[in-house]
Amino acid sequence: MIRAVARDVLGQEAAALTVLADDLPAAFGPAVEAILAAPGRVIVAGLGKSGHVGRKIAATLASTGTPADFLHAAEAAHGDMGMIVPGDVALLISRSGETAELAPILYYVTRFDIPLIAISQVPDSTLMRAADHRLVLPDLPEACPIGMAPTTSTTMTLALGDALAMALLDARGFRAEDFRTYHPGGKLGAQLRTAGELMHGGDATPVVGPGANMDDVLLTMTARGFGLAALTDVDGRLTGVVTDGDLRRNMAGLMERRPADIASRDPVTVAPSCLAPEALALMNARKVGAVVVVEDGRPVGVLHLHDLLRAGVA
Structure with a gap:
């Protein structure tokens, strides 16, 4: 009844x-x-x-x-x-x-x-x-x-x-960007934040320039702690990304190899304007814990899964 x-x-x-x-x-x-x-x-x-x-x-x-x-x-x-x-x-x-x-x-x-x-x-x-x-x-x-x-x-x-x-x-x-202005708090606010807001940028970005060797890559990855290093050319444009996984897969003669030899030429990247849930979905789909944030072809930061968790996105 x-x-x-x-x-x-x-x-x-x-x-x-x-x-x-x-x-x-x-x-x-x-x-x-x-x-x-x-x-x-x-x-x-x-x-x-x-x-x-x-x-x-x-x-x-x-x-x-x-x-x-x-x-x-x-x-x-x-x-x-x-x-x-x-x-x-x-x-x-x-x-x-x-x-x-x-x-x-x-x-x-x-x-x-x-x-x-x-x-x-x-x-x-x-x-x-x-x-x-x-x-x-x-x-x-x-x-x-x-x-x-x-x-x-x-x-x-x-x-x-x-x-x-x-x-x-x-x-x-x-637009969604306008909606975010009126909803900065709570779960909804977190869902409307962007990669550019949550990323680690500036000096925290793990970037190595052209001519870098494996020592430079290892030192950069260790110092920044994101499990990756972004390789750039003389114009600062992203040419590849070396990850912890790349290092493990190429242990034999690693230190004698060039970073570009083991780097992914098609790395997972997002734009600063990418909404946090979209970045999370991409990271889950590609099974990675961090992505390089790229603007105009140049790395401007790194977004880690932990950043999304802290923000309440996941």
């Missing part, structure tokens, strides 16, 4: 999202354009479950390149209305479109000519009549067994907010 209720709720909500996707509100495009044209922020407001969903929508917008804040509808009439200023866009959420606490905000945005986007299931409600852009949700029953708790409606609202945020992200040309 418990699992049957769960399946029914999820099925109803999934079906509602399909209906919403197949019949996206006509005002969706103009609403996105209004936000893109605004020099200020998106101020999201709602009450109750709509408020909780609104807070998440504001957070998603802010983290994907669209400045946004959440305004608690009940606090707005007690001084917080000052959060909304000319240049902003208001996004108000109410399933019924008649939430009393939104009335002062409606009056305020109308008085100061703040563009208003509204999300509601009732197209002829007070909120929707006042809105410049009306995002009407399909009039579908809640998935609650008694038909009362906001479930289907809040799921559709949340999904529509995600759709707005992603449409804005795409229109702004928002």
Whole structure:
């Protein structure tokens, strides 16, 4: 019985999202354009479950390149209305479109000519009549067994907010590099760091120039401790990499050989801009513990597996 209720709720909500996707509100495009044209922020407001969903929508917008804040509808009439200023866009959420606490905000945005986007299931409600852009949700029953708790409606609202945020992200040309700026902490921040941020560069880079002998290679590998040495030509360009494995495979007469004779001519390298998870996947695929970071053909650092582990990538 418990699992049957769960399946029914999820099925109803999934079906509602399909209906919403197949019949996206006509005002969706103009609403996105209004936000893109605004020099200020998106101020999201709602009450109750709509408020909780609104807070998440504001957070998603802010983290994907669209400045946004959440305004608690009940606090707005007690001084917080000052959060909304000319240049902003208001996004108000109410399933019924008649939430009393939104009335002062409606009056305020109308008085100061703040563009208003509204999300509601009732197209002829007070909120929707006042809105410049009306995002009407399909009039579908809640998935609650008694038909009362906001479930289907809040799921559709949340999904529509995600759709707005992603449409804005795409229109702004928002990139992974931009996303990293807003997510520097935690696991996600680690996943968005680059090889250039985590590598050992400068004097720590194990580089030996043209004319170096095996003594130079061994001393460099021992001093730097990464298990490899990058060979370069007179222009500083990478010509090969000698690894611990190369040394072991060529022990016979090793010291009489030239570094270039045992070096890999096609070593594993990454660019400084390579994302840490991509570097980790490459290292796992090639079964190496470190890679040379190369820019414009020249070695600029070394990225070790331990660097990725310390950063929380793996």
